[in-house]
Amino acid sequence: MNEKELLQKAIEAKEKAYVPYSKFPVGAALLTKSGKVFTGCNIECASFGGTNCAERTALFKAISEGEKEIEAIAVVSDNEDYTFPCGICRQVILEFGREIKIILGNKKGQIQVFTIEDLLPKSFSGVDLEKK
Numbered sequence: 563m564n565e566k567e568l569l570q571k572a573i574e575a576k577e578k579a580y581v582p583y584s585k586f587p588v589g590a591a592l593l594t595k596s597g598k599v600f601t602g603c604n605i606e607c608a609s610f611g612g613t614n615c616a617e618r619t620a621l622f623k624a625i626s627e628g629e630k631e632i633e634a635i636a637v638v639s640d641n642e643d644y645t646f647p648c649g650i651c652r653q654v655i656l657e658f659g660r661e662i663k664i665i666l667g668n669k670k671g672q673i674q675v676f677t678i679e680d681l682l683p684k685s686f687s688g689v690d691l692e693k694k
């Protein structure tokens with residue numbers, strides 16, 4: 563599965579977004595190191611804090627199925643420009659590896675790739691909990 567194919571899975575997942583409040587659908591597609599794909603969409607809630615982003619939906623699906631070795635997560639919205647993961651998602655993705663690739667696609671079909679550490683430098687992580 564290459565970057566373009568993973569982005570196409572994210573575009574398809576975006577169709578499932580439940581976004582009655584923001585009307586801002588987002589799709590994500592996660593690739594495990596073993597080659598499995600888990601997709602996700604954002605799911606909103608009238609109590610807004612209950613909203614779950616597309617990236618975390620895909621990630622939680624993978625983790626809850628026992629897949630913790632993550633290669634990449636592709637993200638798309640309906641915006642012309644790239645949609646970057648929010649801060650909460652960056653922190654949760656980083657939990658499972660600093661080298662996880664974040665693949666972003668825009669409406670022109672262009673692609674940008676970062677590692678999650680590029681997007682969340684100087685972060686707090688489990689390593690800090692071992693220091694006192």
Ligand SMILES: O=c1ccn([C@H]2C[C@H](O)[C@@H](CO)O2)c(=O)[nH]1
Nearest residue numbers: 584586588604615616646647648
């Ligand atoms: O990377 C992002 C950015 C935003 N959202 C969702 C959260 C909310 O449902 C809507 C507007 O913030 O978009 C995501 O799913 N992923």
Ligand SMILES: [Zn+2]
Nearest residue numbers: 615647648651
């Ligand atoms: Zn998020």
